[in-house]
Amino acid sequence: GQNIDQPTEMTATEGAIVQINCTYQTSGFNGLFWYQQHAGEAPTFLSYNVLDGLEEKGRFSSFLSRSKGYSYLLLKELQMKDSASYLCAVRDAAGNKLTFGGGTRVLVKP
Amino acid sequence: NAGVMQNPRHLVRRRGQEARLRCSPMKGHSHVYWYRQLPEEGLKFMVYLQKENIIDESGMPKERFSAEFPKEGPSILRIQQVVRGDSAAYFCASSHPGANVLTFGAGSRLTVL
Numbered sequence: 001g002q003n004i005d006q007p008t009e010m011t012a013t014e015g016a017i018v019q020i021n022c023t024y025q026t027s028g029f030n031g032l033f034w035y036q037q038h039a040g041e042a043p044t045f046l047s048y049n050v051l052d053g054l055e056e057k058g059r060f061s062s063f064l065s066r067s068k069g070y071s072y073l074l075l076k077e078l079q080m081k082d083s084a085s086y087l088c089a090v091r092d093a094a095g096n097k098l099t100f101g102g103g104t105r106v107l108v109k110p
Numbered sequence: 111n112a113g114v115m116q117n118p119r120h121l122v123r124r125r126g127q128e129a130r131l132r133c134s135p136m137k138g139h140s141h142v143y144w145y146r147q148l149p150e151e152g153l154k155f156m157v158y159l160q161k162e163n164i165i166d167e168s169g170m171p172k173e174r175f176s177a178e179f180p181k182e183g184p185s186i187l188r189i190q191q192v193v194r195g196d197s198a199a200y201f202c203a204s205s206h207p208g209a210n211v212l213t214f215g216a217g218s219r220l221t222v223l
Contacts, residue, residue, distance in 0.1 A: 031210060042114075042201065042214040043153070087152060091210075096166050097143060098212060102152040 002026045004101035006088050011107045012078055020073045020086050020104045028093025034062050034073045035087040037103070043087055047073065075106070083108045112137075114204050114215035115184075122221045129189040129196070131218045135204030142185040143203045143212060144177055153201060159185060192222045 003025045012018040024032070031050040035043040049055055049064035049071060061074040075082055085105045089098040115134040123129050135142050140161055145153040155169040159179035170177065174192075179185040189196055199219045203212035 033211075035214075042216045045211050045213070048210050089153075095208075097155050097158050099155060100145075100153040 002090055002092070002099040004088055004090060004099060006086075006101040006104045008102065009105045009107070011109060012075075014078055014080060014108055014110050016078050018075045018078060018106060020075070020088075020106070022071045022073070022088035022101060024069045024071070024088070024090050024101075026069075026090050026092070026099075029066065029090060030093050030095050031091040032062075032064055032071050033089040033091065033098060034060075034071075035089065035100075037085045037087060039084075046086075078108050080108050080110070082106065114139075114202055114213055116200075116202050116215035116218050118218060119216065120219050120221070122223060123192050124223050125193055126191050129192050129220055131187040131189075131200050131202075131220070132184040133187070133202030133204075133215060134184040135202075136213055139204035139206055139213070141205045141207060141209075142179050143205075144185075144187050145201045145203065147199045147201060147217070149198075156187070156200075189220075192220070194222045196220060197222045 006022045033048050034046040036046050037043040047062035054063045059076045064071045085103040087103045088101040091098050117132050142159045144156040147153050157170050157177045158166040174190045176188045199217045201217045203214045205212050
């Protein structure tokens, strides 16, 4: 089975940096994903890691350590529009489906 | 490219009625996934389908729930004899065969009175 943990909520100030951690315990692993979801809207894809290391994409970066079962999403230069839930998800070994964590709600304050 | 289209966006049913939720995948996508999301919670996998085949239904409740993805037309998630606990947002996602990323629709919000 899959067990994915991430903090429930985080608060940060506009212009600052926030790091959202995700730990996972899975029976198989074929990639880790981060999605952003604004309230009442569809989740949208942010990043994908399958090898250890850091993937950078503009203000967002994602890191993976497979040996530790650990990932983080780093949001830099926070903007008010970054207030959303951030969902960590692991793909199973067969590559068939994503299993999601409970999501981290990030509130950006002025 | 219209993206993943779900309808209805909002559906209200009384206990005991049936709910049918439809999902048209992105053009060229042949894999469809259904997820359920309760308020303030993450997405829970329900079922993964390809055209005319159910590949993984390990997240589907054993009773009252069914899904199909016919050769022609949208994928349909059907909930019979709805109960209040079925109230949730149901999201559909689609992908290319072998693709890494799932693209999600805007969801269908079911309210059971």
